[in-house]
Amino acid sequence: MLTVQQLSIKSGSFELNSISFDVPTGACVALMGTSGSGKTTIMEAICGLRQITAGKIMLDGRDITKLPPGARHVALVPQDNVLFPHLSVRDHLAFGPSIQKWSSADTKLRVEELAESLGITHLLDRGPDKLSGGESKRVALGRALATRPSLLCLDEALTGLDDDTHAEILDVIKSHISKENITTLHITHSLREAEELADQVIQMAELRSN
Numbered sequence: 001m002l003t004v005q006q007l008s009i010k011s012g013s014f015e016l017n018s019i020s021f022d023v024p025t026g027a028c029v030a031l032m033g034t035s036g037s038g039k040t041t042i043m044e045a046i047c048g049l050r051q052i053t054a055g056k057i058m059l060d061g062r063d064i065t066k067l068p069p070g071a072r073h074v075a076l077v078p079q080d081n082v083l084f085p086h087l088s089v090r091d092h093l094a095f096g097p098s099i100q101k102w103s104s105a106d107t108k109l110r111v112e113e114l115a116e117s118l119g120i121t122h123l124l125d126r127g128p129d130k131l132s133g134g135e136s137k138r139v140a141l142g143r144a145l146a147t148r149p150s151l152l153c154l155d156e157a158l159t160g161l162d163d164d165t166h167a168e169i170l171d172v173i174k175s176h177i178s179k180e181n182i183t184t185l186h187i188t189h190s191l192r193e194a195e196e197l198a199d200q201v202i203q204m205a206e207l208r209s210n
C-alpha cells in the first residue's frame, strides 16, 4: 500500500501543500487533472526524484520519504520510454535484476517469464532502434517490472499510441498488474483510459482543495 501523507513541495513559484492519498496494495489509482496542476511533480516526489518540503511517503509499511530512488522499490515508466540505444530487449529486461545482483539463473527465468507475459519473446535479441512504438512500450514496461517493484508509476505512459496499440498495451498492463498484484499509480488525461485501468480515479482538484 502506498500512503502519501501531508506532502508539500515547492518548485520555483509552483507549490503543492498538504497532499494526502492512498493506493491500496494491488490496486491501480489514476491521478487526473489539468495540465500543470502537479501530477508529475507528485509522482517524481514518490520516486525520490524531487525534493519535498514536508510530509511522509509510506510504501508497504516502509517509510521511504528519505530513501534514495534506487532503494524505494518504485519503478517509473515515463511517456517517452527512454530505452538504452546500445542494449538488446533481453538486456533491458535483465537491467534491474543485474543492478540488484540477482543470480544469472534467476535473471534468465525472470526475463523469459516477463517476455512471455508482455508478448515480446520473439524480440529478445533486437535493439531498440528496430522496435515499433507499441513494442518499445512493452520493453519499457518489462524493464520497470523486472525486479517486481512495490509500486509501478505510469506517467502518461500510454499517450501517443494509435487506438489499436493503445488497447493492446492497456490489456497487457491490466493482465500483468493483476497477475503480479502490482500497486500502480497512473497519470493520464484520458478518463476512458483511467476508468478502464484504474480501481479509483483521484482528481488533483480534490487533493489541492483538502
Ligand SMILES: Nc1ncnc2c1ncn2[C@@H]1O[C@H](COP(=O)(O)OP(=O)(O)OP(=O)(O)O)[C@@H](O)[C@H]1O
Pocket: 011, 012, 013, 014, 033, 034, 035, 036, 037, 038, 039, 040, 041, 042
Ligand atoms: N523544475 C521545475 N522548476 C520549477 N517549476 C517546475 C519545474 N518542473 C515543473 N514545474 C512547474 O510545476 C508545475 C507542475 O508541473 P507538473 O509537470 O507536475 O504538472 P502536470 O500536472 O504533470 O502537467 P501535465 O499534465 O502537463 O504533464 C507547472 O507549473 C510547471 O511549470
